[in-house]
Amino acid sequence: MIVLLAVTIGLSTIIVFPSFSEAESELKTFVTHSGKVIRTTGEVIDPLYTVSEVEFDPMEYLREFNYGKVSKLEDGTTVREYTIIAEDDKVMEVSPGVFYNVWTYNGTVPGPTIRATEGDLLKINFINNGSKEHTIHFHGIHPAEMDGVFEIVGPGGGKFVYEFEAGPVGVHPYHCHVMPLEEHIVHGLYGVFIVDPKEGREPADEMVMVLNGLDTDFDTENNFYAANTIPFYYQHHPIQINTNELIRVYVVNMVEFDPINNFHLHGNLYTYYPTGTDLVPSFYTDMITLSQTERGIMEFEYTYPGKYLFHAHKVEFSEKGWVGMFLVNDNANSDESSVKYGS
Amino acid sequence: MAASDTSKFKVAASGVIPFAFVIVLMLYIFGPGGDLLDFGIALPEITIEKVDFIDSEIQATVRNTGSIPVQVVVADVNDRIQPAAVEPDGYLERYETTLVRIPFEWNEAEPYRIGITIDDGTRFEKEIESAAFALEFTLDLAIFFAIIGTYVGIIPVMIGLLWLPFIKKISKQKYHFFLALTAGLLLFLAIDSIEESIEVSNENLANSFNGALLVSTVVVLSFLALYYVGNKIISKSDSLHFSKPVAIGLMISIGIGLHNFGEGLAIGAAVGIGSIAFSTFLIVGFALHNTTEGIAIAAPMSRGKLMIGKLAIMGLIAGSPAIFGAWIGGFAYSPFTSVVFLAIGAGAIFQVILVLLKWIQKENDGNLSTLSVVSGFAIGMLVMYFTSIFV
Ligand SMILES: [Cu+2]
Numbered sequence: 001m002i003v004l005l006a007v008t009i010g011l012s013t014i015i016v017f018p019s020f021s022e023a024e025s026e027l028k029t030f031v032t033h034s035g036k037v038i039r040t041t042g043e044v045i046d047p048l049y050t051v052s053e054v055e056f057d058p059m060e061y062l063r064e065f066n067y068g069k070v071s072k073l074e075d076g077t078t079v080r081e082y083t084i085i086a087e088d089d090k091v092m093e094v095s096p097g098v099f100y101n102v103w104t105y106n107g108t109v110p111g112p113t114i115r116a117t118e119g120d121l122l123k124i125n126f127i128n129n130g131s132k133e134h135t136i137h138f139h140g141i142h143p144a145e146m147d148g149v150f151e152i153v154g155p156g157g158g159k160f161v162y163e164f165e166a167g168p169v170g171v172h173p174y175h176c177h178v179m180p181l182e183e184h185i186v187h188g189l190y191g192v193f194i195v196d197p198k199e200g201r202e203p204a205d206e207m208v209m210v211l212n213g214l215d216t217d218f219d220t221e222n223n224f225y226a227a228n229t230i231p232f233y234y235q236h237h238p239i240q241i242n243t244n245e246l247i248r249v250y251v252v253n254m255v256e257f258d259p260i261n262n263f264h265l266h267g268n269l270y271t272y273y274p275t276g277t278d279l280v281p282s283f284y285t286d287m288i289t290l291s292q293t294e295r296g297i298m299e300f301e302y303t304y305p306g307k308y309l310f311h312a313h314k315v316e317f318s319e320k321g322w323v324g325m326f327l328v329n330d331n332a333n334s335d336e337s338s339v340k341y342g343s
Numbered sequence: 344m345a346a347s348d349t350s351k352f353k354v355a356a357s358g359v360i361p362f363a364f365v366i367v368l369m370l371y372i373f374g375p376g377g378d379l380l381d382f383g384i385a386l387p388e389i390t391i392e393k394v395d396f397i398d399s400e401i402q403a404t405v406r407n408t409g410s411i412p413v414q415v416v417v418a419d420v421n422d423r424i425q426p427a428a429v430e431p432d433g434y435l436e437r438y439e440t441t442l443v444r445i446p447f448e449w450n451e452a453e454p455y456r457i458g459i460t461i462d463d464g465t466r467f468e469k470e471i472e473s474a475a476f477a478l479e480f481t482l483d484l485a486i487f488f489a490i491i492g493t494y495v496g497i498i499p500v501m502i503g504l505l506w507l508p509f510i511k512k513i514s515k516q517k518y519h520f521f522l523a524l525t526a527g528l529l530l531f532l533a534i535d536s537i538e539e540s541i542e543v544s545n546e547n548l549a550n551s552f553n554g555a556l557l558v559s560t561v562v563v564l565s566f567l568a569l570y571y572v573g574n575k576i577i578s579k580s581d582s583l584h585f586s587k588p589v590a591i592g593l594m595i596s597i598g599i600g601l602h603n604f605g606e607g608l609a610i611g612a613a614v615g616i617g618s619i620a621f622s623t624f625l626i627v628g629f630a631l632h633n634t635t636e637g638i639a640i641a642a643p644m645s646r647g648k649l650m651i652g653k654l655a656i657m658g659l660i661a662g663s664p665a666i667f668g669a670w671i672g673g674f675a676y677s678p679f680t681s682v683v684f685l686a687i688g689a690g691a692i693f694q695v696i697l698v699l700l701k702w703i704q705k706e707n708d709g710n711l712s713t714l715s716v717v718s719g720f721a722i723g724m725l726v727m728y729f730t731s732i733f734v
Contacts, residue, residue, distance in 0.1 A: 030426065036399065036446045042430030045416055045443075097416030097433070100464050216464020223466055224424075231424070319423035 045097070055092055056108050058228040059237060062207045065115040065194070073121065080116050080166075081123045086153075086176070086189065088130035095224055095231050095321070100216045103130065103176075103187035109229050110210045110254070111191030114174070116166040118195050124162040128153040134184065135160070137177035138193055139293070141167050149177045169197045170276030171250040171295050186215055186256045188229075194250055197279065204246035204299065207239070211253045211261050211290070211312070211322060220257055224321045225312065231321020235309075239324065242331030243305050249298040250276070253290035261322075262289045263298070264313040270300035287313055305330040387413045387461055389435070391469035392547055392678055394457050395477035396449055402477075403443045403457050403469070407435035408552070417460035418445050449474050478614065478673050488611060488669035491626060495610065496603045496665025499630050501658045503637010510638075510645040518645070519703055520719035525595070525639040526699045527723020532602050532636075533692035535731065537562065539605065540685035547678030558686045565690030569594070573694055589653055591698055592644040596660040598695040599636045601688035603661060606633075607668020608684065612676050614669075635726060636661060643702065 030044045031037055068080030088103040105111025116122055128134045132155055137148035142164035145151060153160045176189035192208050212229055213222030224231040241247055249270075253261045264287045271281035272288055276297040288296065302308065308326045311318035388409030395402040401420060407413050415433035418425055427445040435441055443459060451474060458468040478484060510521050537558060544554030573594045610626060640657050671680070704711050 028428075030428070038428055038444065038446050040428035040430055040444065042428050042442075042444075043432045044426070045418060045429055045433060046426035094464075095417065097414055097462050098460065098464050099462055214464070216460070217466050223460060223464060316422065320419075321424065 056229060058226075058230050058233045059239075061108065061110070061113075061228055062209070062239065063205075064113060065206075065208075066112040067115050068122070078117065078120045079123065080120050081125065082112075082114055083125045083127070084111060084136060085127045086130050086134040088132055088134070088187070094214055094216070094229065098216060098224075100214060101187065103134075103184065103189045105136075105189060105191055109188030109190075110212070111174075111189070113192045113194065113208050113250075115194040115196065118167050118169050118198050120166040122162070122164055122166055126153060126160045126162060128155055128158040131155050133158075133178045134176045134189060135178055136162060136174055138162065138164070138174045139172040140164075140193065140195070147177075152178060166195045168277050169195050169279075170273075171195075171252060171297055172275075173252050173254060173293050173295065175254070182220075182256055185254065186213070188212075190254050192250060192252050194276075201248070202246060204248040205241055206248045206250070208250045209252070209263075211251065211255055211263070213255045213257065213317075215257065222255070222257055222320070225255065225261075225317040226321045227310075227324055232323060234324025238307060238327035240327050240329060241302065242329050243302050245301060245331060247300050247302075247326075250295070251288075251290070251298060252295035253292060255292065255317075258314075258317075260289055260291055260314065261317060262287060262313050264311060265298075265300065266309040267304070267306075268300050268302060268308065270298040273297040273299075302326070302328040304328070385410045387411055387463060387465065389413060389415070389459060389461060389467050390548065391457060391459060391467060392440070393676065394455075394469055394471050396471075396474045397477050397479075399446060399448055401445045401447045401449055401455070401457060401474075403445070403459065404440055405435070405443055405459055406440045407437055408548075410437060412436050414462040415441060415443060415459055416462050417458075417466075418443050419458040419460070419466075420445060420447050420449075421456050422458060451475060480674050484673070485670060488614075488673055489666050491610060492607055492663070492666025492669045495606060495626055495630050495633065495669075497658060497662030499633035500599070500603075500637040500640070500662040501655075503634040503639070504641045504654055504658055506638050507641035507645050507654070510642055515706075516713075516715045518642075519707055519713065520715040521638070521642045521645075522699055522703050522706075523716040523719025524723040524726075525642045525719075526696050526703075527720040527725075528635050528639050528727050529595070529598070529692050529696050529699070529723075530720075531724050531727035531731070532599070533689045533696070535727075536602055536605055536685045536689040536692070539609070540682045540689070543678050543685070544682045548682065552679070552682075554682070557682060558689075561683055561686035562690040562693065565687040566693045567690075569597070569691050569694040570697070573698060586648070588643045588646045589650070591702060592640050592653075592657050593660070594698055595640050595643065595695045596657040598688070598691035599639065599661040600664040601684065601691045603633065603636075604664035604668040605681070605685040605688050607665035607670075608672035608676075608681050609668075610665075611669040611672020611674070612681070614673050633662070635730065643699070 027039055027041055028044060029037060029039050030046065066082060068082040071079045071081070073079055084105050086103070086105055087107065090102050090104055090107070091099050092102045094100045094102070102109045114124075124136065126136050133152045135148035135151060135153050146162050146164045148162065151160055172193045172195070174191050174193045176184040178184050190210070192210060209227040210229070211227055212225070214224040214226070214229075215221060216223045227234060251263055255261045269284055269286045272283040272285060273279070273281050274296045276295070281299070288298075305328045308328060309323065310326065311323035386409060388407075390406050390408045391403050392406050393404040403418070405415060413435050415429055415435065418427035425445050425447060427443050430442045430444065433441065445457070449455060453474055455471045455474055456468050457471065458466050460466040510518065513521070540558045541555055544552065544558065548554055576590050576593065637658070640661060644654060644657070700711065703716060707713060707716070
């Protein structure tokens with residue numbers, strides 16, 4: 001009987017116990033993506049980045065092009081010199097509260113967007129300040145010994161100078177090519193290399209979007225997807241563009257583990273130049289599909305102002321961060337010619 | 344005087360000195376600078392112990408079951424990231440729990456995978472086979488559970504007790520057969536409880552609870568505690584105006600009661616997670632199965648005076664915990680408490696088996712290996728096995 005009594009008391013305590021968790025702290029309210037309002041006395045966890053918290057600024061990365069230190073040879077050839085430093089010890093907050101060990105070129109994922117004109121002579125001074133071997137492998141046309149595959153650069157200050165002529169025209173990735181390759185790429189050792197045609201492209205508001213994923217728990221599946229590394233960033237910080245202004249997006253798919261990625265634009269269609277090597281567009285569409293390191297150039301103009309989503313139509317990816325928004329501002333007297341690229 | 348002081352000191356010293364060496368040894372192994380043992384990098388770990396589906400919301404109870412503190416930072420449903428609230432907060436010390444509230448328009452009867460990611464980017468998930476509204480406490484539902492508990496626990500045990508007049512009239516040999524049958528029935532129940540508790544532990548508790556060891560520890564402790572209390576009851580049975588058969592019957596009832604509490608938990612939890620078919624199955628199976636428990640109580644009691652009132656109380660002690668179990672399982676399910684209660688039940692039953700065997704041995708002039716005892720034990724196990732197939 002005593003045992004039964006003890007059991008009964010124990011059980012009633014367990015029933016009553018959950019009510020203890022109702023702590024008397026302040027009530028917060030938040031609105032979810034679907035518009036539902038939630039009240040809580042606890043903490044709100046939301047993949048929403050405020051500007052002050054971001055170590056890597058996707059907005060700055062979007063329109064930043066690195067033309068190198070320019071000089072001329074006697075024959076008039078333009079020489080562009082860049083310095084890229086690899087590191088692999090940085091722990092970055094990639095999504096609110098999520099700390100991940102990124103491997104970086106010049107401190108960021110993706111690395112700097114290198115830009116040159118077809119025929120320029122490029123000198124890329126590579127320094128490996130990491131603790132592992134790294135290289136840079138450029139997609140494009142160059143001599144075998146400039147390919148960054150067999151020329152392993154040792155850790156702790158190893159150096160190599162990649163020298164080649166810029167080409168072909170288009171948008172290309174560059175990335176580390178040390179084995180195990182997947183590990184080096186998925187940690188963040190990649191970037192974009194743009195080669196402009198000699199005659200230049202039509203003036204436009206240009207931007208780079210690297211579609212990437214983060215496997216933060218190393219199970220060879222991505223936990224987060226993004227355009228330019230930070231999940232949901234451009235959704236909470238829409239990219240401001242103008243009506244009737246040509247927008248040119250250099251899009252590069254660097255997603256690992258998943259066979260395809262894609263890019264869907266709302267309220268519009270774009271002309272698409274696969275790899276950007278041909279100056280005549282191949283498609284006029286709102287949806288392209290990209291396999292690993294597939295890339296191209298998208299061009300479009302918005303007629304109507306307002307908010308427009310862009311995202312992976314592989315919805316899983318968009319719901320894990322690869323989603324953004326254009327905020328199209330009414331621009332009655334746009335001055336397109338003020339933006340000049342390729343200088 | 345001085346001499347006795349010295350000798351006391353010597354005794355104390357001889358007790359303390361080895362102990363001091365133990366401390367020195369521990370300091371050497373684990374203390375600062377002790378690099379003999381390197382346990383490697385401590386990995387964080389959390390366990391999603393429970394997922395409740397309520398109106399437009401999914402609630403996950405998360406426990407830090409690793410050895411280092413963690414921060415809950417991302418919640419997802421089917422691998423799709425969702426904004427969420429964490430109450431009281433996302434920072435969890437070892438074994439601390441928190442409630443993650445994910446606003447989500449879920450659909451009934453569909454499977455869901457709930458994921459929680461912590462600060463180092465590791466994601467943990469729990470799969471729910473079929474979403475159903477979490478039971479909220481209502482009087483109607485409480486009464487419903489009480490009725491089910493009565494059908495599963497009290498009534499079958501009472502029916503089983505009706506065999507008592509029959510057992511009373513049979514020969515000593517046959518009586519021993521029935522006592523052994525009872526022991527066989529009980530042994531089966533104990534093994535069943537252990538199996539069930541290990542299963543609940545494997546499915547819902549983190550490895551850090553050491554499920555099988557937790558179960559064995561609780562089984563042994565409850566066995567020892569009840570063994571001690573049980574012997575007290577039997578030795579005092581005369582002064583307490585119980586007869587020895589009543590004392591044994593009482594202990595059997597308590598052991599079975601704890602076991603039926605576990606059955607109630609299982610039914611309540613099954614209703615709670617909305618698996619109606621499964622809960623119906625459990626109700627029918629347990630009810631059938633539990634009539635045999637009545638025989639277990641009736642067998643030893645049959646040698647005392649026939650006391651309808653005491654017998655009814657025994658039936659209640661054995662059967663009514665099913666009601667409590669159904670309430671807890673339905674309204675306040677916690678895998679940890681289920682594991683513990685099931686293990687207590689098993690320990691209680693083991694001690695009852697021991698008492699029964701001693702009783703038979705004494706009645707049978709120290710002999711346990713008669714045909715009636717052995718066949719009774721075996722048939723007890725077989726009866727339970729076959730009725731369990733229905734569960
Ligand atoms: Cu590398």
